[in-house]
Amino acid sequence: MLREFKADLHIHTCLSPCAELEMSPRAIVKTAIKKEIDIIAITDHNSAENVIAARKAAKNTGLTVLAGMEITTSEEAHILALFDDLESISKLQDIVYSNLMPGVNDEKRFGEQIVVNEKDEVLDFNKRLLIAATDLSVYSAVNTIHSLSGLAIASHVDKDVFSIISQLGFIPDNLKFNALEMSVHIDRKQADALFALYNSYPWISSSDAHYLADIGKRTTTFIMNEPTTADMASALNNIEGRRVEWG
Ligand SMILES: [Zn+2]
Numbered sequence: 744m745l746r747e748f749k750a751d752l753h754i755h756t757c758l759s760p761c762a763e764l765e766m767s768p769r770a771i772v773k774t775a776i777k778k779e780i781d782i783i784a785i786t787d788h789n790s791a792e793n794v795i796a797a798r799k800a801a802k803n804t805g806l807t808v809l810a811g812m813e814i815t816t817s818e819e820a821h822i823l824a825l826f827d828d829l830e831s832i833s834k835l836q837d838i839v840y841s842n843l844m845p846g847v848n849d850e851k852r853f854g855e856q857i858v859v860n861e862k863d864e865v866l867d868f869n870k871r872l873l874i875a876a877t878d879l880s881v882y883s884a885v886n887t888i889h890s891l892s893g894l895a896i897a898s899h900v901d902k903d904v905f906s907i908i909s910q911l912g913f914i915p916d917n918l919k920f921n922a923l924e925m926s927v928h929i930d931r932k933q934a935d936a937l938f939a940l941y942n943s944y945p946w947i948s949s950s951d952a953h954y955l956a957d958i959g960k961r962t963t964t965f966i967m968n969e970p971t972t973a974d975m976a977s978a979l980n981n982i983e984g985r986r987v988e989w990g
């Protein structure tokens with residue numbers, strides 16, 4: 744039976760150098776539940792090392808945690824990758840790590856990159872340059888995500904930095920994004936006016952939370968059967984009564 748699932752599909756943890764230390768997987772899960780969100784995605788920059796902790800923290804709760812990542816392409820465009828299973832995200836992580844700029848994170852300049860467990864215990868400090876661009880072009884990023892059966896969503900297309908439109912000037916027809924994401928900085932009416940050119944793509948909106956208070960500031964409602972990426976893909980394409988709503 745179809746029902747509504749409230750989703751915030753773009754959340755950074757303390758593994759992202761730019762996110763606050765309070766963004767532990769455990770605290771994120773707690774906050775999402777408090778805000779009556781049904782589905783979240785953990786989407787750190789170029790890494791997924793805190794996904795397992797978030798899933799463990801959400802075990803036996805009603806919250807679904809998708810395994811995600813926000814890839815920085817060689818053009819410096821951000822692309823969200825969303826998966827149901829840990830196996831796919833770990834394959835993606837291997838590919839992204841082997842395409843990451845070599846070098847060590849400057850913690851003082853960019854921030855710490857903390858890997859934790861579901862109890863908020865620190866397991867490791869990731870030393871990779873997660874903030875940097877990868878060698879993956881937007882085409883190879885989207886193709887790689889799709890080859891692993893994930894959803895590829897163009898992040899915050901309305902932003903004038905790090906979005907596909909800010910970096911390429913437009914969205915090439917042959918880039919098969921599952922959806923475009925609008926940020927909290929734009930409402931539905933503004934999006935309709937500014938991005939009519941791209942209304943053949945499904946649109947979603949999410950918080951891109953870097954602080955606990957940001958979680959759920961913007962959500963997308965998926966009307967569908969079950970909280971899986973396959974059903975989300977059907978909702979994005981209006982298949983058999985499934986659909987998405989935001990704003
Ligand atoms: Zn981004």
Ligand SMILES: [Zn+2]
Pocket residue numbers: 753755813898951
């Ligand atoms: Zn982000």
